[in-house]
Amino acid sequence: MQYFIRRLLINIPVLFAVTIVIYGLINLAPGDPIDFFVNEEVGISREDLSFLEEQFGLNEPVYIRYAKWIRNALRGDLGFRFKNGDDVAEVLVQRLQHTLILMGSALAIAIIGGVLLGVFVGLRQYSFWDFTLTGLSFIGISMPAFIAGIFGLYIFSVQLGWFPSGGMRTVGVPPNPFDLLYHLVLPAGTLAILQLATFMRYTRFSVLEVKQADYIRTAQAKGIKARLVTWRHTVRNAILPVVTIIGLSLPTLVAGALFTETIYSWPGMGSLFVDAVLVRDYPMVMGIMLVVALVVLLANLLTDFAYGMVDPRIRFE
Amino acid sequence: MASSIAETPLKSRVAVSPARKAWLRFRRHPLAMLGLALFGAIVLLSLFAPIIDRYPPNQLALRDRFQAPSASHFLGTDRVGRDIWSRTLHGGQVSLLVGFSAALMAMSIGVILGAVSGYYGGLVDMLIMRFTDVVMTFPQVVIILTVATFVGQGITNVIVLIGLFSWPGTARLVRGQVLSLREEQFVKAARSLGARDSVIIFKHIMPSVIAPLLASLTFAINGAVLLEAGLSFLGVGIPLPTASWGNMLETARSLDVLQDGPWMWLPPAIMILLNVLSVNFIGDGLRDALDPKHII
Numbered sequence: 001m002q003y004f005i006r007r008l009l010i011n012i013p014v015l016f017a018v019t020i021v022i023y024g025l026i027n028l029a030p031g032d033p034i035d036f037f038v039n040e041e042v043g044i045s046r047e048d049l050s051f052l053e054e055q056f057g058l059n060e061p062v063y064i065r066y067a068k069w070i071r072n073a074l075r076g077d078l079g080f081r082f083k084n085g086d087d088v089a090e091v092l093v094q095r096l097q098h099t100l101i102l103m104g105s106a107l108a109i110a111i112i113g114g115v116l117l118g119v120f121v122g123l124r125q126y127s128f129w130d131f132t133l134t135g136l137s138f139i140g141i142s143m144p145a146f147i148a149g150i151f152g153l154y155i156f157s158v159q160l161g162w163f164p165s166g167g168m169r170t171v172g173v174p175p176n177p178f179d180l181l182y183h184l185v186l187p188a189g190t191l192a193i194l195q196l197a198t199f200m201r202y203t204r205f206s207v208l209e210v211k212q213a214d215y216i217r218t219a220q221a222k223g224i225k226a227r228l229v230t231w232r233h234t235v236r237n238a239i240l241p242v243v244t245i246i247g248l249s250l251p252t253l254v255a256g257a258l259f260t261e262t263i264y265s266w267p268g269m270g271s272l273f274v275d276a277v278l279v280r281d282y283p284m285v286m287g288i289m290l291v292v293a294l295v296v297l298l299a300n301l302l303t304d305f306a307y308g309m310v311d312p313r314i315r316f317e
Numbered sequence: 318m319a320s321s322i323a324e325t326p327l328k329s330r331v332a333v334s335p336a337r338k339a340w341l342r343f344r345r346h347p348l349a350m351l352g353l354a355l356f357g358a359i360v361l362l363s364l365f366a367p368i369i370d371r372y373p374p375n376q377l378a379l380r381d382r383f384q385a386p387s388a389s390h391f392l393g394t395d396r397v398g399r400d401i402w403s404r405t406l407h408g409g410q411v412s413l414l415v416g417f418s419a420a421l422m423a424m425s426i427g428v429i430l431g432a433v434s435g436y437y438g439g440l441v442d443m444l445i446m447r448f449t450d451v452v453m454t455f456p457q458v459v460i461i462l463t464v465a466t467f468v469g470q471g472i473t474n475v476i477v478l479i480g481l482f483s484w485p486g487t488a489r490l491v492r493g494q495v496l497s498l499r500e501e502q503f504v505k506a507a508r509s510l511g512a513r514d515s516v517i518i519f520k521h522i523m524p525s526v527i528a529p530l531l532a533s534l535t536f537a538i539n540g541a542v543l544l545e546a547g548l549s550f551l552g553v554g555i556p557l558p559t560a561s562w563g564n565m566l567e568t569a570r571s572l573d574v575l576q577d578g579p580w581m582w583l584p585p586a587i588m589i590l591l592n593v594l595s596v597n598f599i600g601d602g603l604r605d606a607l608d609p610k611h612i613i
Contacts, residue, residue, distance in 0.1 A: 014447060014450050138348070138597060154579070251456040252456070255457060259550070259551075273462070285463060296454050296455075
């Protein structure tokens with residue numbers, strides 16, 4: 001119990017520091033946040049400038065603005081987009097759901113496929129499967145989301161025509177899970193490749209290492225059936241380190257989703273972020289960075305918890 | 318007995334250095350050697366770009382635009398008539414330059430922070446580690462994209478940005494190694510002889526850290542090359558008309574180029590893939606060669 005509380009408490013100052021970084025980055029950087037509204041050719045009059053500054057509260061000192069931002073954020077109010085006045089929080093929640101569908105599917109494919117294949121191959125070292133899959137895994141770890149995405153789009157959509165080239169739904173078709181799946185295959189699949197290969201290699205390595213441990217030899221010497229040794233001892237201990245890297249892979253998944261969403265026009269947080277950042281829509285950018293940081297911190301926390309549960313030794317360090 | 322120590326040939330008496338031993342181990346990995354050869358080829362191609370290209374990479378030739386590969390243009394031309402073969406080669410120069418420089422920068426920051434953190438421990442360690450946590454919370458692309466919109470495009474900007482946000486992994490690695498080596502006898506001996514801290518860290522502890530650091534460097538180079546490609550793909554990296562593998566891929570964002578002009582984006586895409594693949598092979602080989610306890 002103490003372990004869990006400790007992990008939670010460590011993350012709070014980190015979260016706090018993260019919010020300061022986000023706010024500082026946008027508001028202390030060269031150039032006014034207001035630049036979005038200034039047309040370079042036409043210029044802007046003194047009165048209009050001060051009107052805008054008042055409206056967005058930019059005439060107050062930075063720390064007061066920061067405090068207001070945090071206070072509003074805690075209430076769920078992230079301000080309004082510069083671009084079209086939409087409520088930042090509303091747009092975010094909607095896009096977040098879409099991204100979670102994409103990321104969730106990719107992560108599921110990567111974990112299930114990666115761990116199963118890793119265990120399968122680890123238990124059969126030097127076999128045909130070992131060499132083939134390990135060889136393929138090299139290609140897998142060399143294909144991050146944006147490379148795999150472009151190739152995937154070209155081969156499976158443009159050339160073979162098996163899957164749509166973008167979007168989440170087919171126009172004119174009422175939303176149904178099959179249509180969603182049809183649109184999900186390519187983006188989630190290409191996003192998952194790198195992680196699947198990484199998890200597979202890690203699990204395989206872990207299995208190979210565990211197989212050499214003394215306690216496995218003891219179990220075998222005791223006469224326990226091979227199958228039980230494999231599952232109850234080897235595999236169970238091999239999975240432990242994999243839990244850590246699953247958590248560590250989350251920032252990569254978020255970043256990868258950014259490219260995948262751009263390539264496949266998936267209406268998620270990633271494409272929203274790219275659009276917002278390129279037009280300097282700062283309320284939106286801050287909102288997204290906040291959400292992303294929260295997701296990553298939460299994921300790290302969950303990984304720590306999971307690790308603490310799976311390996312009881314950690315709890316008493 | 319005729320043979321004695323004095324008569325044994327000189328060569329078999331000479332000690333083999335650890336570096337040479339590592340190289341011999343490295344040589345035994347076929348994949349690692351393949352990676353080395355492939356990467357060497359890519360580097361050579363990029364270095365000799367000005368000699369092997371037939372047209373200057375930025376030269377427009379509007380009459381010959383959007384042409385498929387032909388005898389006069391090995392890999393065809395792009396939308397404004399620039400030669401793709403030439404741009405791929407020169408783009409390699411840019412992408413590799415960015416890759417190496419940014420990786421070196423990230424590693425330097427990481428080594429210093431990690432070593433200081435691991436050696437001194439206590440408050441310094443805690444502060445540096447929390448700082449590292451904060452930086453690690455943001456996915457690299459997200460934070461680099463944001464800052465890039467303020468500082469603008471350009472090779473130096475890209476190198477500095479990537480270097481500034483890629484060091485956490487190295488820092489943690491170095492810190493871990495330094496932590497475990499700190500309590501060794503040779504460190505205590507050096508300290509009792511009055512050596513300064515900086516000397517202890519860099520002359521005594523660091524050599525033992527070099528091994529995993531080298532492997533980490535290869536993966537850092539990969540990361541940097543991919544980041545540059547990604548940033549240029551989104552339009553905030555290397556500005557046109559300078560070619561880089563990433564901004565050549567940017568043309569593939571429009572469906573007509575993707576579909577009808579594959580020669581425009583396939584070469585840079587394949588080059589990136591081969592580069593990353595070969596460096597991964599090398600990195601794997603290095604890991605095994607420098608740490609023989611690895612079982613695979």
